Amino acid sequence: MARVIHPIAGAIALLTISFFWLSTVSSELFGSDALVVTVKTMIPWGFLILIPSLMAAGGSGFLLGKGWRNPLVSVKRKRMPIIAGSGILILIPSALYLSFKAQAESFDAGFYIVQTLELIAGAVNITLLSLNMRDGLRLTRKRPALRDVSN
Template sequence: MPKAIHPIAGAIAFITIVGFWLSTAISELFMGAQVVTTVKIMIPWGFFILLPALMAVGGSGFRLAKKMRGPLVTAKKKRMPFIAANGILILIPSALYLSYKAQAGALDAAFYAVQAVELIAGAVNIALLGLNMRDGLRLTCLCWDR
């Protein structure tokens, strides 16, 4: 079962995070304050999709990794603490703060400073998650070769 859950939950989480990042970047670069406000208010609601997907991918990945060894598994395990810490310590609090500020209509310097940090931290997580997906696909291909 974890073999089926892991890639599906991982894809859902990855697509959700990329969606958050792209909607933020596009609204900031090309849309007005009303769209930015709407995007920032809606992102925390996306946590109802993202957090269960992350729990499923984390749990299934942990279970799958118990049975596997090798450099790809080791690399994935080493990235996970950074991905999790980035999400818990930077991305979630930033999203909640930005939603609060957007609801208050306070798109001020503090809003944009946190927004910049969130975009950078989000890009880092997208890159790390992408590397984990790549390595996961390589592991799957290795299993098919056996």
């Protein structure tokens, strides 16, 4: 079951974070203040999708990687604390703060400093999750059968 859950949950998490990031950038660059308020208000509601998908990806990944000695598994394991830590310590608090500030239409220096920090941490998480997906695909890729090359 973990073999089915892991790639689906990981893809949902990556797509959700990417959607948050792209929505934020596009609303800030091309949208009105009202659009920024809407995006910043909706992102915390997206946690209802993001957090369970990250938990499912992490838990199923832990189960799948148990006992593996492959270097790719080790690299994926090392990325996960960074992904989780930045999410818990930076991204979630930033999203809640920015939602509160946007709903108050308080687009001050504090808003933009936290917005910049959130975009940087989000880009890092997108990159790390993408690398984990790439490595996961490498781990599951079918290897060609060995051929007998003796004559």
